Amino acid sequence: MLGVVAAVGLLATGCAKQTFPQDALHPQGPYADKIDRLWRIVFVPAAIMFFLVMFLVLFVSFRYRARSDEDAPVQTHGNIKLELTWTIIPFILLLVIGVLTVKTVFDINKIPKGNVLPVTVTGHQWWWEYRYPTLGITTANELHIPTGKKVNVTLTSADVIHSFWPTELAGKVDAIPGRMNHLTLEAVKPGTYDGQCAEYCGLSHANMRLRVVAHSPSDFAAWAANQQKPAAIPTGTSDEAVGAGLFKSKGCSGCHTINGYSAGQVGPNLTHLETRKVFAGAIFPLDEQHLTRWLRNPPAEKPMMPQNGIGMPNLKLSDQEIASLISFLQTLH
Numbered sequence: 028m029l030g031v032v033a034a035v036g037l038l039a040t041g042c043a044k045q046t047f048p049q050d051a052l053h054p055q056g057p058y059a060d061k062i063d064r065l066w067r068i069v070f071v072p073a074a075i076m077f078f079l080v081m082f083l084v085l086f087v088s089f090r091y092r093a094r095s096d097e098d099a100p101v102q103t104h105g106n107i108k109l110e111l112t113w114t115i116i117p118f119i120l121l122l123v124i125g126v127l128t129v130k131t132v133f134d135i136n137k138i139p140k141g142n143v144l145p146v147t148v149t150g151h152q153w154w155w156e157y158r159y160p161t162l163g164i165t166t167a168n169e170l171h172i173p174t175g176k177k178v179n180v181t182l183t184s185a186d187v188i189h190s191f192w193p194t195e196l197a198g199k200v201d202a203i204p205g206r207m208n209h210l211t212l213e214a215v216k217p218g219t220y221d222g223q224c225a226e227y228c229g230l231s232h233a234n235m236r237l238r239v240v241a242h243s244p245s246d247f248a249a250w251a252a253n254q255q256k257p258a259a260i261p262t263g264t265s266d267e268a269v270g271a272g273l274f275k276s277k278g279c280s281g282c283h284t285i286n287g288y289s290a291g292q293v294g295p296n297l298t299h300l301e302t303r304k305v306f307a308g309a310i311f312p313l314d315e316q317h318l319t320r321w322l323r324n325p326p327a328e329k330p331m332m333p334q335n336g337i338g339m340p341n342l343k344l345s346d347q348e349i350a351s352l353i354s355f356l357q358t359l360h
Contacts, residue, residue: 049221051194056213058135058197065131069124135198139177139211146170147181150189150202152228152337153235153329154295154308164254165284167295168309170239173247174217180210186337190226193239199225214241221309230330231338236309250302257287258298258359270355277342279352285359294339300359315353322349 054060091100147158148170158165170193172178182191184202192199197212214220224235242250261267271288274280280289286298300306303313307329311317321328324341331338344352 049194049223053195055195055218055220056197056215058212059195061131061135062198065127068127072120135211136209137211138209139179143177143179144172145179145181146172147183148191148202150182150184150186150191150224150228150235152186153224153231153331155191155224155235155237156185156295159251162251162255164251165296166254166299166303168238168305168307169303170237171247171250172212172214172239172241173244174214174241175244177211177213180212182208182210187228188226189224189228189235191222191237192225193220193222193237195220195222196239201226212239214239217241217243217246219304229337230332231308234308234310234329236305238305238309253302253360254299256299258285260285260288261355261358266351266354267358268355270351270353273348273352274355277344277348277352282339297356297359300356302360315357318353318356319349322352 051059052063054063145160147160149156149158154167155170156165156167157170180191180200182200182202183206184204186204188204189202190199191202191210193212196214197210200208200210202208218241220239220241222237222239224232224237226232228235260271262271274285275289280291282291282293284290284292284296284298286296295306300313305311306313306317307321307325310329311321317328321339322342322344325331325339326333326341329338333340
């Protein structure tokens with residue numbers, strides 16, 4: 028009974044669409060659709076077989092149960108027709124499933140050629156880095172793609188094994204240090220599609236989410252053109268300019284790149300931070316309230332190990348310093 032209650036509770040956690048909008052059962056792209064089709068082909072006969080077997084087990088257990096006033100039944104030693112039937116039918120089912128599975132695996136793993144968008148995705152503890160080699164763009168947390176165009180994703184990792192899973196657009200593929208794996212995804216309509224690191228990768232594995240933002244081709248071109256611009260760094264005595272100075276004096280520039288201003292390689296690229304909707308591994312909305320809490324004490328907001336060089340440490344900033352830094356970050360459009 029406890030097992031049933033636990034299973035129901037676990038299933039119920041997947042129903043919170045607004046809080047956890049990761050959905051693998053409603054594909055929004057052709058590659059996810061191939062996986063979904065195979066899953067349904069396998070699931071339907073498997074479910075029918077499961078309930079049939081359970082029914083027969085219960086029926087036989089009840090109908091032919093031992094009774095105290097009955098003699099032992101006649102013992103039989105095999106039935107060729109029955110044994111052939113329950114061997115051949117499962118064999119045919121498994122053969123069909125095997126053929127369809129192999130075909131699907133080859134289809135989704137074929138590296139596309141021609142008019143494709145190459146993107147290199149690197150897993151870090153605990154955030155995703157996205158590089159567009161043909162566009163000269165580096166960003167983090169949000170992968171922006173055009174609709175109707177195949178995206179050839181090359182996956183690797185900077186530290187431990189991660190697994191990249193944009194649930195509505197493709198299957199999951201591991202990101203492994205020193206290796207290059209490939210994944211193809213495509214979105215058919217504009218929208219925001221959330222995903223998750225699907226390989227346990229340490230303390231904040233559950234907080235390593237991802238987001239794919241699909242644009243119309245014209246909107247994607249506009250986004251890319253903006254990302255290719257250097258950051259406009261404020262000068263003078265304004266609060267924004269003070270924040271820009273603090274960004275360097277407090278050591279932020281040692282970890283973060285802002286094109287044309289700093290070249291840190293440890294943390295996410297912040298050049299156009301304000302064009303994103305989420306930060307910190309795509310778990311927090313990018314607004315002043317969450318930025319304030321984050322800058323005040325990052326490890327309190329997201330479990331990290333800054334003492335081991337993993338994640339952002341508490342810089343012990345004053346309220347005024349936090350306000351100035353946020354003013355500067357909000358200029359990074």
